[in-house]
Amino acid sequence: MSYIPVIIDGIVYGLQLSLLAVGITLIFGLGEILNLSHGEFAVIAGVTAAVLNGVDVNPFISALVGVLLAGVFGLIIEKTILISAYKATGETRILSGMFITLGLGFALHGYMANQFALVSYSVRLPIDTIEFLGMVFRPTNLVAGGISAITLILLMLLLKYTYFGKAVRSVVQNEIGAQLCGINPSRIRMIIFFIGTMLAGLAGIMQGLSSTIEPEVGVQLTIFAIIVSIVGGVRSVTGTIVAGILLGVVYSLVSFLIGTYIATIFFLLAAALTIVFRPEGLLGHKV
Amino acid sequence: MDKNQFRNDTIQILIAVVILALLPLLFRGAYQLRVLNLFLLFMLITIGFNLIFGHTNQLFLCQGALAGSSMYVSGLLALNYGIEPWLVIPLGTLLAGGLAAFFSFIAVARKLEAIFLGITTLSFQLIFQNLIVGLRDITGADIGFIPPELSLGPLTSLLGRSQAYYYLLIIILVVTLLIYRSVMNSNIGLALKMILDDEMASEIVGVNVRRVKITMAFAGAMLIGFTGALYGFFNAYVAPSLYEFTSLDIIVLIMLIFGGKATILGPIVGAGVFTILNEILRPLGPLTVLAYGVVLMILFIFFREGIIPWIKNKTKLPLI
Amino acid sequence: MIRPKNGRIILDSFDISKYEAYKRTELGISYVPAERELFPQMTVIENLELGAFTKRARKRKEENLELVFRLFPRLKERKNQLAGTMSGGEQQMLAIARGMMTCPTILMLDEPSTGLAPKLVAELFEVIRKITEENLTVLLVEQHMTQALSVADRGYVLETGRITLSGSGEELLVNPLVKQAYLGV
Numbered sequence: 001m002s003y004i005p006v007i008i009d010g011i012v013y014g015l016q017l018s019l020l021a022v023g024i025t026l027i028f029g030l031g032e033i034l035n036l037s038h039g040e041f042a043v044i045a046g047v048t049a050a051v052l053n054g055v056d057v058n059p060f061i062s063a064l065v066g067v068l069l070a071g072v073f074g075l076i077i078e079k080t081i082l083i084s085a086y087k088a089t090g091e092t093r094i095l096s097g098m099f100i101t102l103g104l105g106f107a108l109h110g111y112m113a114n115q116f117a118l119v120s121y122s123v124r125l126p127i128d129t130i131e132f133l134g135m136v137f138r139p140t141n142l143v144a145g146g147i148s149a150i151t152l153i154l155l156m157l158l159l160k161y162t163y164f165g166k167a168v169r170s171v172v173q174n175e176i177g178a179q180l181c182g183i184n185p186s187r188i189r190m191i192i193f194f195i196g197t198m199l200a201g202l203a204g205i206m207q208g209l210s211s212t213i214e215p216e217v218g219v220q221l222t223i224f225a226i227i228v229s230i231v232g233g234v235r236s237v238t239g240t241i242v243a244g245i246l247l248g249v250v251y252s253l254v255s256f257l258i259g260t261y262i263a264t265i266f267f268l269l270a271a272a273l274t275i276v277f278r279p280e281g282l283l284g285h286k287v
Numbered sequence: 288m289d290k291n292q293f294r295n296d297t298i299q300i301l302i303a304v305v306i307l308a309l310l311p312l313l314f315r316g317a318y319q320l321r322v323l324n325l326f327l328l329f330m331l332i333t334i335g336f337n338l339i340f341g342h343t344n345q346l347f348l349c350q351g352a353l354a355g356s357s358m359y360v361s362g363l364l365a366l367n368y369g370i371e372p373w374l375v376i377p378l379g380t381l382l383a384g385g386l387a388a389f390f391s392f393i394a395v396a397r398k399l400e401a402i403f404l405g406i407t408t409l410s411f412q413l414i415f416q417n418l419i420v421g422l423r424d425i426t427g428a429d430i431g432f433i434p435p436e437l438s439l440g441p442l443t444s445l446l447g448r449s450q451a452y453y454y455l456l457i458i459i460l461v462v463t464l465l466i467y468r469s470v471m472n473s474n475i476g477l478a479l480k481m482i483l484d485d486e487m488a489s490e491i492v493g494v495n496v497r498r499v500k501i502t503m504a505f506a507g508a509m510l511i512g513f514t515g516a517l518y519g520f521f522n523a524y525v526a527p528s529l530y531e532f533t534s535l536d537i538i539v540l541i542m543l544i545f546g547g548k549a550t551i552l553g554p555i556v557g558a559g560v561f562t563i564l565n566e567i568l569r570p571l572g573p574l575t576v577l578a579y580g581v582v583l584m585i586l587f588i589f590f591r592e593g594i595i596p597w598i599k600n601k602t603k604l605p606l607i
Numbered sequence: 608m609i610r611p612k613n614g615r616i617i618l619d620s621f622d623i624s625k626y627e628a629y630k631r632t633e634l635g636i637s638y639v640p641a642e643r644e645l646f647p648q649m650t651v652i653e654n655l656e657l658g659a660f661t662k663r664a665r666k667r668k669e670e671n672l673e674l675v676f677r678l679f680p681r682l683k684e685r686k687n688q689l690a691g692t693m694s695g696g697e698q699q700m701l702a703i704a705r706g707m708m709t710c711p712t713i714l715m716l717d718e719p720s721t722g723l724a725p726k727l728v729a730e731l732f733e734v735i736r737k738i739t740e741e742n743l744t745v746l747l748v749e750q751h752m753t754q755a756l757s758v759a760d761r762g763y764v765l766e767t768g769r770i771t772l773s774g775s776g777e778e779l780l781v782n783p784l785v786k787q788a789y790l791g792v
Contacts, residue, residue, distance in 0.1 A: 034402060084588045094402050095346070096587050099544075103583030106537070110577025117573065163660065170646050170657050177644035182632035182661035182709055223413065230406060261421035268410040268417075275403045276393055 006256045007249055012141050012210055014248020015148035018241045019203035020225035021232065022155060023196025029172040029235040031189045033085060033097035037077075037105035038200050039221030043112055045070040045201025046213035050121030059123050059209075067201040074197025077104065078190055086186075105222060112215040120212035123205060144210035151202060152241055155195075159237060168192060172235060200225075227271035233281020243281070296468045296551070299607050303555055304464070308457055311450050320449035322566055324521055327456040330558035331514040332535070333542045334463060338507030341548035342479045343500045344486075345391060346405040348532070350539050352415035353383040353508050354515020355530030359419065359426060361516050362434035362525050372437045376516045383512025384505045386411075391504035395497045412532050419527045431526030434519060452521050459517075463510060467551060475499065483549060537579060538565065544586050547593025551607045556594055618713075633661050637711035641718040643702040647691025651682055654690050654701055658708025667710055674741065675704040678734055696727040700734070707738070714738065715746040720754075732758055756780045 020042060027035050049066035053059050081104065085096040125140050159165035170178040171185045178185055204221075207213045228247055232240035247270060254263040274281065310323055332350060339347050347353075357379030364375040390411070394404045419426045426432070442451035470476055478499050481489035490496045519525045528534055538561060546557025564582075568575045590597070599606045616624045623631055631638070646654050655675065659668040676683040679700045685693065690701055699719055706714055716735070720728045728751060736758040739745050749755035756762050759776035764785065772784060779785050 081584060081588060091344075091401055092591075094400070096591065098402065098405065099540075099587040100584050102537075103580045103585075103587065106533075106580030106583065107577050108580070110574055110580055114573040114577065163656075163665075166649070166653060166657055167660060169649065173646045173648055174644050176628070176640075176642075177646055178657070179628035180632060180638055180640070180644055180709075181657045181705065182629050182664070183657070184627070184629045223409070226406060227410075230403075259421070261417045264417050265414050265421070268414045272407045272410045275399065275407050276397055279397070279399075279403065 003253070006252055008145070009141065010249035010252030011245055012145035012148070012206075012248075013252055014245035015145055015152065016203045016206050016210070017224055017228045017248055018152055018244030019148050019199050019206065020221060021228035021240045021244055022152070022237050023199045024225050024229040025232065025234060025237055025240045026168070026172075026192050027189075027196050028229070030168065030185070030192055031086060031097075032094050033082060033101065034094070034226070035196070036098060036102040036222055036226075037108060037218075038101075038196075038225055039218040039223075040105050040108035040112070041070040041074060041197045041200035042204030042207070042221050043213065043215055043218040044073065044108070044204070046123075046204030046208040047112065047116055047121050047215055049123050049205045050208050050213065053123045054121075059125060062123065063202075063205045066205050067198050070201025070204070071194050071198035074200075075190065075194050077197075078193040086189075105219065109216070109218050112218065116215040120214050121208055122212045123208040125209070138210075141210045144206040148203070148206050151199070155199070156237065156241075164188075164191070224267060227267055230271050231274045231281060236281055239281045293468075293472055295605055296472070296607050299552065300461075300464045300468060303552065304457065304461055307460070307555075308454075311453055317449065320453065322562060324449060324452050324456065325565075326558055326562040327453065327460065328514055328518045328521070329539065329542060329562060330555055331456065331460060331463065332511050332518075333539050333546070333554035333558050334467070335507040335510035335514065336539050337543055337548065337550075337554050338503050338510070339387065339391075341543060341550075341553075343482060343503045344401060345394060345500060345504055346401040346408070347387065347390070347504070347508075348405050348409040348536055348540075349390075349412040349415070350511055351530040351532055351535035352412040353387060353511045354518060354535065355415060355419070355527070356386065357383040357512035357515045358434075358519035358525055358530070362432065362519050363425065365435050366432060369435075372435060372520060376513065379516045380509050380512040383515065384509035387508030387511075388501050388505040391501045395500055409532070412536065416527060416531060419530075426527075429527060431524060433524055436523070437517075437520040452517070456517070459514075464551065471551070479503070479549075533576060537583070541579065541583055541586065543593075544583075545590070545594060547595035547597070550593070550595045553593055553595045560594075632709050632711075633663070635663075635710070635712035636715065637706040637709045637713070638715045639702050639706040639717065639719065641721045643698050645690045645698055645702055645705070648689060650687050650689055651693075651701055652686045654705050655682075655708050658705035659710070661709065664708060664710040668708070671708050671710060675707050678707075678737055679704050695722050696724070696730070699723060699727075699731065703734070703738075707743070711743065713744045713746055715748075717748050718750065719747070720749060720751050728754065752785070753780065 020038060024035055024038050027033055045066035047066075048069050049059075049062040052062035052065060057065075081100055082097065085093055085100055088096055125143060157165075159168060167178065167181075167183045167188055170181065170183060171188050175185050178188075204213055224247075228244045229240050231247060232238075232243035247267060251263045251267055254266055307327070311320060314320065314323060332354060336347065336350050339345050357376075359379075360382055361372065361375040361379035364370050364378070365372040390404070390408055393399070393407070399407070420428045422428075439448075439451040439455055442454060445451070446454065471479070478489065478494045481492070481494055482496055482499060486496055515530070518529065522529060542557035542561050543554060544557075545560060546553030546555070565575075568578050571578065592600075595606050598604065614624075615622050618631075618634060618636060621634070623634065623636075626634070628638070646657065649657075655672060656668070659665050659671060664671070681697060682701060682704055685697065690698065693701065699721075703714075703716065703719065706716075719731055719735070723731065732751075732754045735745060735747065739758065739760070747755055747759065756776040756779050762774060762776050762779040763770050764772035764779070772779065772782065774782065
């Protein structure tokens with residue numbers, strides 16, 4: 001029975017990773033930019049929300065400010081330093097995008113680690129723990145999981161049924177075809193970068209809600225998110241979400257049974273093995 | 288092949304090596320000599336990385352793990368079993384070469400795009416870092432271990448430890464550059480140029496792209512592994528922080544991009560500039576990472592081609 | 608997109624040479640390339656809906672959908688099939704239908720018969736003839752001269768990028784130069 005809380009923790013963690021990773025998947029699918037600074041957006045939002053929450057700002061408003069800050073910052077990045085990458089094509093674009101965002105990631109990491117060194121931040125709700133069927137749950141964990149799950153469902157509905165969502169999928173599948181339909185791919189890319197970085201921000205806040213977020217954790221978040229995206233198939237949002245939950249649960253179980261470092265190694269191996277043996281990801285190519 | 292080209296190469300390599308060999312006469316302090324050694328060590332690793340990424344476009348993001356696994360294997364064997372270090376360094380070197388050849392083989396066999404090879408090798412880098420910390424009993428985790436002293440023969444008594452290492456590294460550099468030059472002027476060099484130009488086309492005209500890529504990965508990683516081991520022995524103290532992504536890979540990457548991919552002088556100039564910069568930035572603490580991040584962004588936004596190709600274009604000098 | 612080296616593209620007295628492809632679609636030029644450029648992992652209906660993406664086209668989505676389903680009854684039957692799993696002929700029909708969904712004032716078809724079996728080519732030209740009856744200007748580039756000219760009001764013969772001959776479809780069909788050079792008669 002003691003596994004159930006561990007699995008629930010894993011699902012909540014997995015949902016947070018999915019929130020991060022869908023941004024990576026969408027941004028890469030649309031513009032071939034692998035955002036290696038993605039985790040830093042989670043840190044920016046998480047730390048902002050926690051700091052505001054720490055000076056008695058309502059947790060909801062703190063979270064909103066954090067998410068918006070991450071999104072607006074993402075927009076600025078997309079419209080400034082990424083332009084030179086978008087101008088290139090093929091492999092040059094992929095490599096430039098990768099290295100520019102890697103540089104950005106390091107810059108943000110250095111700044112955050114210096115500015116907010118060695119502190120764990122958290123967002124708190126007024127309730128502590130609840131008991132159900134003799135098991136103790138932390139409501140913050142469940143709230144974090146619930147918000148993440150609802151957001152992901154909304155995202156999938158948005159992509160599946162709205163005109164905007166169809167336009168996003170059309171650009172991923174065939175950019176020329178999208179243009180012929182009157183869709184402006186740069187505009188779609190910009191909006192998705194905004195949404196993607198906001199989702200990353202939300203993931204950071206959810207981590208601050210369910211446990212704590214440290215300013216140094218951005219690099220690890222980026223790497224885990226990329227792994228989830230790769231295991232999910234790089235261009236598939238559904239695959240990314242499934243992979244996130246699956247890897248989250250396995251990570252949580254392995255951490256609990258053996259130790260964190262083996263769990264991390266397992267995570268990394270999952271990415272390498274997926275790339276080598278099933279490059280199309282868990283569910284195959286689908287957007 | 289081309290006689291003028293051959294002479295041009297030799298002159299430039301000679302000038303570079305003479306300048307490097309004279310540096311310890313100018314900078315004699317213990318700290319300065321240490322920086323000079325780091326300069327050569329990083330230069331050699333960058334040359335190795337250039338063979339892999341610069342010449343064959345294989346994006347390896349595990350230079351630290353290759354250098355580190357070579358050092359940990361040779362250093363720990365020497366320490367725990369009392370084996371002469373010079374006998375185990377070749378083992379570490381071969382291990383690094385073998386690992387890289389394996390990754391390269393997978394990449395060509397599965398036709399991985401650069402980005403996916405990058406992620407696979409980055410995963411390996413991080414697995415390495417986690418293993419070193421996880422295998423606490425063997426590796427000493429973050430505390431690390433002190434490897435036995437590497438004997439440099441009469442050089443040490445003649446010049447002192449730091450200078451002895453420096454001139455040993457110079458010798459390795461000269462040998463590397465001479466081999467490098469002859470390879471570049473051979474049929475393999477021609478094949479490499481064609482692969483960089485257009486991989487598909489070179490395959491059609493009969494270049495064995497697969498074999499060239501794997502061989503270059505093997506050779507480059509051997510150099511990285513060998514230098515990585517010397518780095519550990521020179522440092523006289525081995526800890527994971529020497530071989531981490533942030534402390535090795537990223538710097539080597541910046542050195543190569545700044546200097547110029549697929550050039551001989553590029554890694555030398557790149558390593559020089561960023562070794563100095565690294566020393567200037569060191570007092571900044573965590574902000575060093577910020578500075579490197581900004582440098583990497585600026586390089587890729589404004590200066591993708593690198594300094595040697597840039598000077599070459601501006602001045603029409605036949606730089607190599 | 609290839610930008611013109613010289614010359615200009617004028618539509619309704621606007622110079623649109625420097626416009627990006629999506630802007631031209633917004634302005635009412637619908638281009639259906641020989642490569643079709645469909646969205647292979649979306650259904651037929653989704654492809655068509657995306658054709659009506661622009662604000663202008665979205666307003667008339669329902670009636671346009673009715674129109675293309677009337678012209679291409681096969682597409683209506685296959686509404687929920689993924690575009691990538693359809694035959695070449697069906698994909699060509701879908702591409703033209705999607706082009707019509709953009710509510711164009713001019714529909715440009717680039718070699719629509721590429722890779723189609725002769726029977727399908729005949730079917731295709733029949734549909735193109737019907738489209739022209741819908742009060743829509745069609746600009747057709749084709750190798751199949753006879754069939755293209757028989758549905759065309761005006762024909763232009765291009766040689767190495769210059770118009771060397773022009774006239775009504777019927778005129779050109781009987782023009783000895785055309786006959787000799789293209790129809791091999």
